[in-house]
Amino acid sequence: MSFDTVSVLGLGYIGLPTAAAFAGRKVHVIGVDINSRAVETINQGNIHIVEPDLDIAVRSAVTQGYLRATIKPEPADAFLIAVPTPFKADHEPDLACVEAATRSIAAVLKRGDLVVLESTSPVGTTEFVAEILAKERPDLSFPQQRGEASDVRIAHCPERVLPGHVMRELTQNDRVIGGMTPRCAERAVELYRIFTAGNCLVTDCRTAEMCKLTENSFRDTNIAFANELSIICERLNINVWELIRLANHHPRVNILTPGPGVGGHCIAVDPWFLVHSAPAEARLIKTAREVNDGKPHLIIDKVLNLAKSQVNPVIACFGLAFKADIDDLRESPAVEITAALAATGVGRVIAVEPYVQALPAALQQKGVELASIEVALNSASIVVGLVDHRSFRELDRTLLQGKSVIDSRGMWVARRESDSNAA
């Protein structure tokens, strides 16, 4: 049985590219989002987020009539839930959006439908979705009640695409597909096969949930190791960039890159779901989160110490995005650092961010100025490297002469690659 119509709930960084991927394979897609402005924008063939090549895919999908957005769910053969799963103040997972999206599809669900949870979720969330649907629709049967004989199939298939490379990774990455039963997984494989060139790896829904959390916790822990090294090296007066470059020549060592902290809405969030599920056991994962979350404060202290030794210091913060060569400022340590520096009133704070036209309100209110590289370097006495955007990496180093430089990404002052004979 093919899928004539697929509905994607949540038209954000994951849902919209996924909707466009199905539509690109000539499947009719009904995109659902509670944000009516996003819905209008998409129906005009435009996009409300920035992701390379997404604009072209959405425009063509809408123009050809394969993608339509709406605020209210409509009947479909498959429903993909791709809504945010943030955490609350105490790092407790916040499943309110998943719950609301699930309730919203209950009324239009029919026998034979497939429901897939794509949102990164704590272990047990797919079963939670199934419980909600079973309560809302006592006239239908679900896998937890009827196993393979259920009317509705339910699975988890976590998204694993890298922001900035979503359109390529969406079709090429392998997918982990966890069914509530083997047939649920089989049906979900049929769905993802429509646009996925990668392997579809089948498991149960709890393992699939844990797998996504494991991937991001693995990366967070490895970044924490690099960040901790940078802190130790600071104390011992060793060049961390040179150290890591040398250590990485070992055939079984591959240390990641220290930075000003870990940003974005995934790696800084997902490990907490594991910590919350197993607080006594997830000790390393929790510590890694703490090491990474502590890094912005160390950079702030370093800049403040320098600034206090200068008369009328002017601080230029290079970069606001959460990582290089993207425009996404969400959960960005660079924004946190820039805002905190401005809030101290220690001196003038200039932000350089080629990927934005205007500063976020929080920075504007604190008096941060947005400037080009040239204007910032003309005025700055302290230059803080926070994001390794290509245009910053390629900066003429002589422009930094005579300034105090704090290079949290190792893009200007610290690599000493030219000193070595390494290939």
Ligand code: SAJ
């Ligand atoms: N970072 C470092 N040092 C490094 C690597 C990264 O400081 O060596 C920082 C970045 O600057 C950034 C943060 O970590 O602030 C996260 O960046 P990232 O590129 O590691 O990851 P994300 O958040 O863009 O995407 C991750 C990916 N997960 C993994 O690589 C395991 C992606 O595949 C997931 O789909 C995505 O999270 C997600 O949505 O969960």
